Amino acid sequence: MRTAGILIAWSLTFAYLTAQGDPTPISGIVDRENRRLMPAASTPLRVVQHRLTLRPEFNNSWRIESSYRLHNPTDQPVQTRFAVPLEGGAFYAEPPVLLDGRAVEWLHLNRFHAWRALAQALQGMQLASNLSPQSAALETYEKQCAEWASQRRFLNAALNTLTPPYKAFKSPPSGWRNIEYEWLIFTVSVPARSERTLTLRYQFVTERAQTYTDAEELWLAPVHLVYVRATERLAFDAPTQVRVILPRPWTLRSHPPLQARGVRNDERVYEGALRAAQQLALVAGTPRDLRKIGVVGDALPPTSVVDWEAEVLNGAPYVATEWFASIGGAGAPRAQLRLLRDGAEIKYANHTLRLVDGSRRALWNGNPVPLTAPPLRVDGRVYLHLRDFAFWIWQLGGEALWGDYPRRIEQITVRLHPDKTHYEVNWKR
Amino acid sequence: MRVREWFWTGGLWLLTAAPVGSNGESVWIEHDPRTGVIYPMRKSVAEVRRQKLVIRFDPPFARIQTEYVLYNPTSRPERLHIAFAIPGNATLTRPPVFFDGKMLSWRYQSVSEVYREVFPVIRTRFEQVLKRYPLLRQALERAYQASNAKPYDNDALARAQDALEQVLKKTGCDRFDLAVDEWLDAYRDYQLGEVSSRAIERVLIAVGEHKVLPAYRWNALPRYLDPRTGALREGWSTEHSEEIEYASSAYGAVSLLHFEITLQPRQQHGLRVQYEQLAGHGYWTMDLADRLTLSDYLHLQENPSQRYDLTYLLRTQSWAKYGAIDIEVYIPPDRRLRTRPATRYVGVQNGMRRYTARITNPRDNLYIVVGSPELFRTHEQASQGEP
Numbered sequence: 149m150r151t152a153g154i155l156i157a158w159s160l161t162f163a164y165l166t167a168q169g170d171p172t173p174i175s176g177i178v179d180r181e182n183r184r185l186m187p188a189a190s191t192p193l194r195v196v197q198h199r200l201t202l203r204p205e206f207n208n209s210w211r212i213e214s215s216y217r218l219h220n221p222t223d224q225p226v227q228t229r230f231a232v233p234l235e236g237g238a239f240y241a242e243p244p245v246l247l248d249g250r251a252v253e254w255l256h257l258n259r260f261h262a263w264r265a266l267a268q269a270l271q272g273m274q275l276a277s278n279l280s281p282q283s284a285a286l287e288t289y290e291k292q293c294a295e296w297a298s299q300r301r302f303l304n305a306a307l308n309t310l311t312p313p314y315k316a317f318k319s320p321p322s323g324w325r326n327i328e329y330e331w332l333i334f335t336v337s338v339p340a341r342s343e344r345t346l347t348l349r350y351q352f353v354t355e356r357a358q359t360y361t362d363a364e365e366l367w368l369a370p371v372h373l374v375y376v377r378a379t380e381r382l383a384f385d386a387p388t389q390v391r392v393i394l395p396r397p398w399t400l401r402s403h404p405p406l407q408a409r410g411v412r413n414d415e416r417v418y419e420g421a422l423r424a425a426q427q428l429a430l431v432a433g434t435p436r437d438l439r440k441i442g443v444v445g446d447a448l449p450p451t452s453v454v455d456w457e458a459e460v461l462n463g464a465p466y467v468a469t470e471w472f473a474s475i476g477g478a479g480a481p482r483a484q485l486r487l488l489r490d491g492a493e494i495k496y497a498n499h500t501l502r503l504v505d506g507s508r509r510a511l512w513n514g515n516p517v518p519l520t521a522p523p524l525r526v527d528g529r530v531y532l533h534l535r536d537f538a539f540w541i542w543q544l545g546g547e548a549l550w551g552d553y554p555r556r557i558e559q560i561t562v563r564l565h566p567d568k569t570h571y572e573v574n575w576k577r
Numbered sequence: 578m579r580v581r582e583w584f585w586t587g588g589l590w591l592l593t594a595a596p597v598g599s600n601g602e603s604v605w606i607e608h609d610p611r612t613g614v615i616y617p618m619r620k621s622v623a624e625v626r627r628q629k630l631v632i633r634f635d636p637p638f639a640r641i642q643t644e645y646v647l648y649n650p651t652s653r654p655e656r657l658h659i660a661f662a663i664p665g666n667a668t669l670t671r672p673p674v675f676f677d678g679k680m681l682s683w684r685y686q687s688v689s690e691v692y693r694e695v696f697p698v699i700r701t702r703f704e705q706v707l708k709r710y711p712l713l714r715q716a717l718e719r720a721y722q723a724s725n726a727k728p729y730d731n732d733a734l735a736r737a738q739d740a741l742e743q744v745l746k747k748t749g750c751d752r753f754d755l756a757v758d759e760w761l762d763a764y765r766d767y768q769l770g771e772v773s774s775r776a777i778e779r780v781l782i783a784v785g786e787h788k789v790l791p792a793y794r795w796n797a798l799p800r801y802l803d804p805r806t807g808a809l810r811e812g813w814s815t816e817h818s819e820e821i822e823y824a825s826s827a828y829g830a831v832s833l834l835h836f837e838i839t840l841q842p843r844q845q846h847g848l849r850v851q852y853e854q855l856a857g858h859g860y861w862t863m864d865l866a867d868r869l870t871l872s873d874y875l876h877l878q879e880n881p882s883q884r885y886d887l888t889y890l891l892r893t894q895s896w897a898k899y900g901a902i903d904i905e906v907y908i909p910p911d912r913r914l915r916t917r918p919a920t921r922y923v924g925v926q927n928g929m930r931r932y933t934a935r936i937t938n939p940r941d942n943l944y945i946v947v948g949s950p951e952l953f954r955t956h957e958q959a960s961q962g963e964p
Contacts, residue, residue: 240669241685251680256670260638260874282875289871328871474730 169376170198170214171230171348177257177333178269183288185262186331188381191228193338194219198388200422202373204395204432209239209351210373216346219385220338231257232332233296233376238350245334246347254334262330263289289328297327300374303429305401305438306460309568310429375428388422394432401438403429436527441465442570443534458534458571461524465562465571466531469494469503469523475544483544491523492530496544503530510536535562538573623655623840624648624898632887633907633929634856634914634947637869637877638668639887642851649840650897661834664797664888667852674836675849683836691833692775695791702789703767703777716744717764724761753783775830795831801857801886802946804915804953809944831890856885856947881911884948891939899938906932906945914947 172188179187197217205211220226237258238244243251257265266285273281301310338344352373377388392400394416400406406420422428431438439459458465472494475483483496491504502511503523509516510523521533532540538560559576626646633640649655666688667673674681686694707714720737723730738757745751745760762776778790787793800811840846855869869877877883893899907929908914918939920932936943946952 239687241687241690243672243680243682251672251682253672253680256668258668258670259871260878261670263871263875286871286875 169233170216170382171232171332171346173228173381174231174333175229177262177265180269180273183266183270183284185266185289185292186231186233189229190381191226192220192222193226193228193336193382194221195382195384195386196343197386198384199391200375200388200428201391201393202375202430203393204371204398205351210371211241211351212349212375214348216348217343218336218338218346219343220340223340225337225339227335227337229333229335232348232350234330234332234350234352235297235327236352237328237330238332238352240350242349244332244348244350246345246349247336248345249347252334252336254332257331257333259289259328259330293327293329296329300376300427301403301429302372302374303401303403303431304441304568305431305433306441307564307568308401308403310403311568371432373430373432375430377422377426377428388428390418390420390422390428392418392430392432394418397434398432399435399438400430400432402431403427443467444565444570444572459526459531461526461531464521465534466524467534467537469530469532469537471537472541472544475541487528487530494540494544499544501540501544503532505530534571534573535560538562538575542575620895620897621655621657622649622651622897623657624650625893625896625900626845626898627900628902629905630889630902630943631905631907632889632945634885634887634909634912636883636885636909636912636947637855637874639854639856639885640851641854641889642849645848646900647838647840647846647848649842649844649846652842654842655840656837657840658835658837661836661850662795662797662831662890663834663852663854664795664831664890665854665857666832667834667854670853671851673834673850673852675847676836676838677846681836681838683834686833686835688830688832691791691831695789696770698789699777699781700767700770702781702786703763706780706784706786707764707767710748710750712744713741713748713750713760716741717760720757720761721764721768724765753780755780755783791831796890796892796942797831797888800888800942800944802915802917802944804884804946804948807915807917809917809941854887856887881949882951884946884952887945887947889943889945891936891942893939902936902939904934904936904943908932908947911949912947913950913953914945915953916946917941917944 172186173191173193174186175189176187178185195216196219197215199215201213203211238256240256245252245254263282263285266288267281270281270284270288279287303309304311332348332350336344336346377384390406392402392406394400396411396414396416398416400408400416400418402418402420404420404422406418409417409419411417436459439461440457441460443458443465458467460466469485469487469492472483473485475496481497483494486493486495491502491507493503494501498513500511500513503519504510505525506522508519508522510519511517519533520535523533523536524531539557542557542560557575561572561574561576563572563574564570565572624647626648628643628645630643631641667685669685672680673685674683692699707717716737720734720741723734723737726733738761741760742751742757745757750760759776759779763780766777778787778792781787781790792798798811800809802808803810834850834852838846838848891902904920906914906916906920907926910925910928910930912930914920914930914932916932916934918934918936920934923931923933925931
């Protein structure tokens with residue numbers, strides 16, 4: 149018995165993002181003593197109301213508007229400097245900081261300037277041997293960014309699981325490998341026993357791992373966002389009222405879940421309250437995009453590559469039968485897929501596989517054969533359970549792609565990888 | 578449909594429209610796919626009495642600050658909507674606009690947003706080009722369908738691309754010197770109605786239909802200075818490896834900083850605009866998502882042979898009068914520069930080399946190239962070991 153293999157290319161596209169969050173009170177840009185950026189401070193200001201509106205914009209960006217009602221319970225005016233962590237940076241299309249509707253002075257500290265501030269602070273300090281202030285600053289910056297970023301979890305929409313950033317997807321894009329923060333910094337004054345409304349507005353442009361030629365995948369692939377509540381240093385007396393507004397064709401998965409409020413002005417609205425949870429993990433995209441999950445196969449001839457992707461339907465992995473049409477070509481006969489009213493028919497050479505929607509029984513050259521699960525029809529496509537798909541693509545494709553390569557299989561196993569990032573298919577023969 | 582907002586493109590590098598002139602002007606915004614007109618200019622009654630432009634190179638960034646003294650000579654208030662045009666994307670690290678010392682509200686359109694706004698016009702113009710070549714259109718459609726086939730069929734796509742290449746020859750479109758992929762990318766954007774590449778722009782430039790492009794309207798076509806000769810060269814970076822780094826910040830795209838000001842009758846006002854920009858360094862993308870990492874920045878900063886190009890759009894035609902423009906450029910002490918119009922080295926100030934110039938009635942933009950001293954040596958000087 150031997151195991152041969154095929155690697156099914158990871159073909160999902162995601163717009164990758166990024167965790168953003170609430171402002172944190174800081175005492176300065178650099179804590180020279182402890183070699184830290186944005187040293188946290190405390191403030192007596194309390195958040196008595198917080199509204200958060202998130203909206204994906206064109207070009208894969210999220211527009212964030214966060215409005216805080218700040219209350220100063222003391223008898224003294226309070227002036228607090230805040231830093232908003234912006235993973236990967238942000239884009240400002242309008243004044244980003246308003247206090248009671250008026251623009252406030254602000255500073256955006258990009259990663260280069262943050263590094264320089266650290267390096268300047270480290271000048272003249274006793275550093276580890278052979279380490280220049282510049283190198284020490286780089287090391288400190290990277291370490292701190294990794295520390296902040298490690299706290300967030302991404303939502304795997306297809307499986308509804310939260311995973312750490314490096315496990316969220318099989319092939320994290322470069323943007324995730326270089327997790328770098330920038331900051332929006334400003335100072336707010338609130339008179340004694342008064343309230344002020346602080347509004348923050350900014351946009352994040354997400355990254356994509358790949359560019360596709362297809363419109364759907366290029367522009368409508370899922371967009372992720374993690375919003376981190378800064379409850380450690382800024383006391384929230386009220387839950388955060390969250391509203392997410394999506395283009396109508398899109399849908400949302402979130403953790404904790406938000407309620408769909410219907411369609412307004414051709415946009416889909418979701419609302420909810422963020423209480424104890426310190427993170428809001430979102431993923432938005434077309435329903436089909438949100439179902440996709442990667443497949444890695446292990447066991448077919450190494451020269452053959454089939455580009456599949458599974459979709460999670462009814463909690464199980466399914467593959468669209470249209471992928472059967474990729475069998476053959478280049479001198480070999482081409483497989484033909486015909487979608488029927490009640491199922492699908494795949495023909496290859498002298499063989500015919502007939503699938504019937506909802507039936508656990510298929511016909512192989514007219515003879516009944518069992519399936520792991522009944523085929524499903526969704527959005528006009530006919531889907532096969534991943535295990536059935538793997539079996540039949542081997543059965544049909546073995547002849548088409550691998551010639552006289554032994555096609556008899558003893559066992560096919562399908563399992564969700566422990567990281568919950570993709571399914572694995574194994575063939576034994 | 579004509580949107581009659583009027584815009585003013587203000588100074589500095591503000592506005593600009595190419596064919597007619599240079600520094601700052603008022604414009605109408607139109608979105609009329611029939612005429613293709615996007616930002617026609619409009620004359621203002623206001624005067625720019627003087628302008629000061631300070632550019633500080635802090636590789637890999639350039640910090641730009643410009644101050645205007647504006648005057649309304651009439652007896653009525655003059656409200657202006659200014660669109661300050663910037664070649665490439667700006668980095669806003671501080672409030673960007675102050676009027677009489679007070680922060681102003683503003684709206685910033687990135688390069689991709691500007692492009693997206695004018696895309697209907699560009700798309701229509703591309704459609705007109707396709708109408709001239711029906712055979713080409715058919716071949717593009719077939720190749721487009723093949724590229725979108727599910728599952729992907731590489732053989733079918735290759736056949737469709739071969740057929741497209743034949744049609745390009747047959748219709749004489751191969752004279753435009755565009756690769757098959759560029760035609761296909763342009764057709765894809767056209768079909769999707771979305772801006773995923775700038776291929777349509779490249780096609781329109783190649784076929785001579787470039788007047789609808791924002792870069793043309795704003796005189797932000799890709800140009801750069803040859804550091805050795807000072808000659809102004811046109812085009813994107815070329816295929817020659819030596820010239821790859823010549824990609825300028827004026828790579829043929831503009832972003833717009835919008836704001837409104839009101840000039841009181843017979844009064845003088847101060848306007849300040851400030852922003853940062855990643856100076857042109859041979860890497861460019863329209864997409865803000867393609868940010869450089871800190872390591873990228875450090876590599877640029879530490880690489881002494883790295884050159885930086887910057888273009889500042891100067892336009893004065895739409896103002897009633899335009900006074901002198903005082904330019905100051907600061908660069909690190911180990912770098913040198915060449916500018917057009919020329920600036921004069923006046924010594925070191927606060928550790929930076931300082932260059933100044935006074936410009937009146939500018940006919941073109943301000944082009945700057947900064948790099949190590951070796952960058953500016955001619956081959957003869959280099960071979961003779963001259964500094």
